[in-house]
Amino acid sequence: MSSLTHFDEAGRAAMVDVAGKAETERLAVARGRVVMQPATLALIAEGKAGKGDVLGVARLAGIMAAKRTSDLIPLCHPLMLTKVAVDLVIVEPEAVEIEAQVRVTGRTGVEMEALTAVTVAALTVYDMVKAVDRGMRIEDVRLVLKEGGKSGRFEAEA
Amino acid sequence: MSSLTHFDEAGRAAMVDVAGKAETERLAVARGRVVMQPATLALIAEGKAGKGDVLGVARLAGIMAAKRTSDLIPLCHPLMLTKVAVDLVIVEPEAVEIEAQVRVTGRTGVEMEALTAVTVAALTVYDMVKAVDRGMRIEDVRLVLKEGGKSGRFEAEA
Amino acid sequence: MSSLTHFDEAGRAAMVDVAGKAETERLAVARGRVVMQPATLALIAEGKAGKGDVLGVARLAGIMAAKRTSDLIPLCHPLMLTKVAVDLVIVEPEAVEIEAQVRVTGRTGVEMEALTAVTVAALTVYDMVKAVDRGMRIEDVRLVLKEGGKSGRFEAEA
């Protein structure tokens, strides 16, 4: 049935025309998780108590990465994001859960910005603890909420 | 026991000193997966037949992202990568599997570069097919092989 | 008669004020050509048949470069491009012809974005085949169409 919007009838990739779309308020929320050894998670938890704020560094990296999305993803439109928030929480016994929320008043959605924020925050967590745990995995990165724009509201099932 | 190398004794984040490390040949291989509806995967598979090369675009995005790693991950060292290769394969019925291989002759490893290539390639796949499938997930992003450097060879269990 | 708009009365370069200009829909189309040995062109043509998609890689590079224009050209304004398309065709016996089309709803034109897309696509073609042909040349990069904005429509003579 459907075909891919980022390619023309001859199969050539393009940054698709959004000039005809309305400038509306748009929101996207994405989530993901870094899974690790319980002892690794304990090190991160200790850091929150003053020995090295892994989650604070990763939050910043995620926020900054959201602003670089159109540089990284070839066919993404540049957008003037109006809000980026990234939250990381420790979920015992073995995961850091990450959520990013991105808003824009623009012609196209911000799913990719939210997903980019989550993945770069996850990579940053990984980077800071990789010396003690090489078996970590980034899991379950997905869109959980999308509002605004023609296609309407999307909310992932729990 | 251990503490985090990216923080000093007062808990301050820093790009750690690698001047004392030897310049050796280093390799890292990372993998990950984008999981989607079988119908979505079918669209991507068709594209390989000339209607829009999703995997080719994602490969390029992954390669270019590897070169941007130290811009994205706050405490990563800049490195002159000598090789970056990214491979994406369709795994029926519902996944695109991604592998990135990065090499350097340098003072620090390239795990983060390989992981960044995998995640940005995954995000790019996501971007190009999100109009038809909003429930996709990026899964199981992890290091599978690391060679070179003081800490020796690491190979993930299958 | 005329003087240069990017310099003030004392000859100092500046990014000129466009706040007073209307936000209108604007379009620019630019073209250029990479001239090479017929045998080199044949290698590229073969690639289209599955051995290495030179034109597909160059297309992506051109699209991404259009988004970086204001980073590269010192006095260009940042713009939220609404469309970027780049097309490359093989013109026997010795050229790859490149055309870029860029759209924006904004206060200033997108000629530089279209020209940047063409030149970076051309450089990317060059990069991928330079090992077999060092005598290639990039030729005839020019604006062919411009619409929108106060200065009206411009179309180059054929």
Added chain:
Amino acid sequence: MSSLTHFDEAGRAAMVDVAGKAETERLAVARGRVVMQPATLALIAEGKAGKGDVLGVARLAGIMAAKRTSDLIPLCHPLMLTKVAVDLVIVEPEAVEIEAQVRVTGRTGVEMEALTAVTVAALTVYDMVKAVDRGMRIEDVRLVLKEGGKSGRFEAEA
């Protein structure tokens, strides 16, 4: 006979492995030209006399662009350039001639860096005078000299 080095046997693009190449001193010189109306060239020439230094701005843009080459050209290796010089001269009656010279001590050549410097300097000239002359063309961008590396010295015929 030959095949393209930037693609593997399956036609997949990659940043090719240069780890086995020697770190040698390498030089590349590239040239190009912006062709315009004599009246436009006269405006640029006046600027040299203090009313707006078009060539000085373009020189800087070219130098800075050389450092961004591996960000722009997908399969280029990052390199620590040891020298970049860009020269622009007015050639009556209708051209600005541009030459870029780039040096590195590294594992791969700097042709692309020299060509990128020339083209971005040319685009910057174009940007600054486009308000008075929309018919300008960038012409004859090519490599004129290459030294260092396994493939030996290359000098373009005059």
Added chain:
Amino acid sequence: MSSLTHFDEAGRAAMVDVAGKAETERLAVARGRVVMQPATLALIAEGKAGKGDVLGVARLAGIMAAKRTSDLIPLCHPLMLTKVAVDLVIVEPEAVEIEAQVRVTGRTGVEMEALTAVTVAALTVYDMVKAVDRGMRIEDVRLVLKEGGKSGRFEAEA
């Protein structure tokens, strides 16, 4: 009394939501100074007479940096600047005074863009003369004027 707007109630940094703010014309003017040996200043002054235009290079660097502000300052919003001008003047016997003026039609102010332009212009002056004077200092970088937006006009006391 007050608390910091860039942190939420739990102390987490975020790029704050400006979607509710009106798009208005905004202006910011910032100033700063590079203090050096009189002999160093004399070298710069000579350059204006044709031996090397330190101030022209620094002006360009400041303008380009203003466009990179949201890349550098973690919680700054991306903005489509409509004007950037940077002026540098020699103040005998020992200072280069720098002023940057930035305009935007947007939802948030451009103080950081003006301050970034001033500091990068100052760093560029420093870079070009550091070989002859290592004791230079960058001094008195501050906002001198701000207009537009809810908080009204601000003008620094002389």
Added chain:
Amino acid sequence: MSSLTHFDEAGRAAMVDVAGKAETERLAVARGRVVMQPATLALIAEGKAGKGDVLGVARLAGIMAAKRTSDLIPLCHPLMLTKVAVDLVIVEPEAVEIEAQVRVTGRTGVEMEALTAVTVAALTVYDMVKAVDRGMRIEDVRLVLKEGGKSGRFEAEA
């Protein structure tokens, strides 16, 4: 006596040739200060107690900016920094003092990287508290120590 190294005999700016310089270990330490109202400083000090870590965010921004130096300062060479550390301390009653330390094994010094880290950290402090204090100033940004390279050790007088 002296002339400026970043310009050739005709006054043209260039990234000077460092190929002939030895690869040695180099260190630079720079310092600067953000001066503000005592009440503003008190807000920052509170943040350290968990309500918003201004200094932590600024530290990260400074570290990341050091890696971008050659992108910002037109004639700076790209360098593979081996260490970047940034420290910010509250100095009652009205200043945040910033120190950056940068190391490299390379052909040219890292003064500009250390100074860039200090200024961007200072700008980031400014950004986060500007809503409560528009009169802040960045003061006394200077090099305090430089080691390695032909020109020998430099230490600023106290």
